[in-house]
Amino acid sequence: MDTLHIDLTRALRAFRLELALDVEGVVALAGPSGAGKSTVLRTIAGLSRPDKGRIALGDAVWFDSGAKVDLRPEERSVGLVFQDYALFPHMSVADNVAYGGGKDSSELLARFGIESLARLKPGELSGGERQRVALARALARDPGVLLLDEPLAALDTHTRARVRGELRGLLKGLGLPTLVVTHSFEDAAALTDRIGVLVDGQLVQMGSAADLVAAPTTPFVADFTGANLLTGRARATGDGLTEVMLADGSAIVSTDQLTGEVGAVIHPWEVGIARSMPLDSMQNHVRGPIESLVPVANRMRIRVGPLTAEITAESATRLGLAPGDEVVASFKASGTRLIPLA
């Protein structure tokens, strides 16, 4: 498999997009809307020009500002799956897939299980079907690189969960350098093994989903992965712990050693919920009313003050929790990660 080398700089309206990345296997570029993710894909595909940089697939140079190389989109070996799939509405599924030429389209239709849709127009398809057609069409040219722009965003929640699973296996099996852009950490984690977080045009952290969750280097990454983030001022206590004074005057304790302005990262599954102050090993407690109770699969997501806790649905039922109930949310000092804010 060739490696896709990306090194580009481009001034966007509010910030500068600067990205250096080697794509091998399936990589996700995740981040908030407007971080420049789609621009990266468009630039690789040749639909948008960077101010300077170099884009190459293995030895094939597609763009090089120094050497004045700039291949046109149709000359780059790339398959791009657009966010809303951009299927040609006036062509049948078969004609859409055959448009790029190359591979036998009937073989592709069979591989994606869409032979029965061959004669239909895109307007007659469901979201999941459209996505498969878009993928088949992008692969028909036998591209050297696959780019996917928010591949799951156009799907409803139900379809999304199913397609997520299918797509991960499919992308892995292709053996192509693949770049997936998404604003959802969950999608990124579900589809790829390596995630780069792009914020305001800068790659702030790169790693596996587990790395990002366990050791976020910035508050944004912590928040993005779904962790709780409390900010405050840290100082060492006498017993080797760190105490963080929060803005509301309360304090929490961490086993991490850090001082100054910090963010405390606590994962929702590290937070326990009790009706009254528990007598256990937990050092940190936040008392308050339940703001919301949201069931997520077999768990219950509970919002108490600044914290989100995730407990089993069974426990939530056993405790008879309801919105407005006064509860105590607790978490361990050793489960509280500190990251510098300055």
Added chain:
Amino acid sequence: MRRPFEVVLAVSTGLILAFLLLPILALFLRIPPEDLLSQLTSEVAVDALIVSVKTSVIAHAVVLLLGTPTAYLVATRRFRGRSLVLTLIELPLVLPPAVAGIALFAAFGRAGLLGDTLDAAGVSIPFTQTAVVFAIIFVSSPFYIRLGIAAFEGLDPALIDASRTLGAGPRRTFFRVALPLAAGGLSAASALAFARGLGEFGATIMFAGSLQGVTQTLPLAIYAQLAIDFDIALALGAFLVVVSVAVLLTVKLLPSWTRFTLISLAPSGRSD
């Protein structure tokens, strides 16, 4: 109070409709329909019909052939001076027809800007059928191009991008994606521009004159016959009303059935 207001709305609408419809109805009611039809076979009418059809068809072919690429360029490319180009295209739309006539004279007349060049080439344009074609192109092409730009601008740019990333060059993208998808809008634009050209009067009478069988189009024949044979003028007028209604219906019906069916327009070759 709601009632008086409702009455004002209804009365206004009624008055306006009556005012607009009465003259048109009068065209058909002044003389019996069979007389209208027989007047259409008079020599003056037939000559005017032939001149109108010939000049309109030639002019329209030129408008479509040059106007479609122009509309596509302005709609899909961002370049310096684009808004200037757009304004120049729109200018003839608001220009009084008499100004168009004198302007064409100033450009292509014997003493005009290109007069000497044309003279040297042995070409004289004013008061010929070419002049009629020029006048029609001048007034109808901005219609077609302006509406054509809107039709192309209505395309999802992602479809054009998708075509490019699928290996199609700009030419194939135009014929296989942009043109078929804009076909509905372009057909409507084409019909309106054709109707505008068919009704052209002011610029034609100044630049081409009103010579029966040569430059006398249907509208010019109506004007010429007004004082000579009112019934022929009526018959020609009624005929143009029927054509206009047909154009209007075409425009209203076209987009719904052409949107995704005019694919046969596009060559399927993969040469680029």
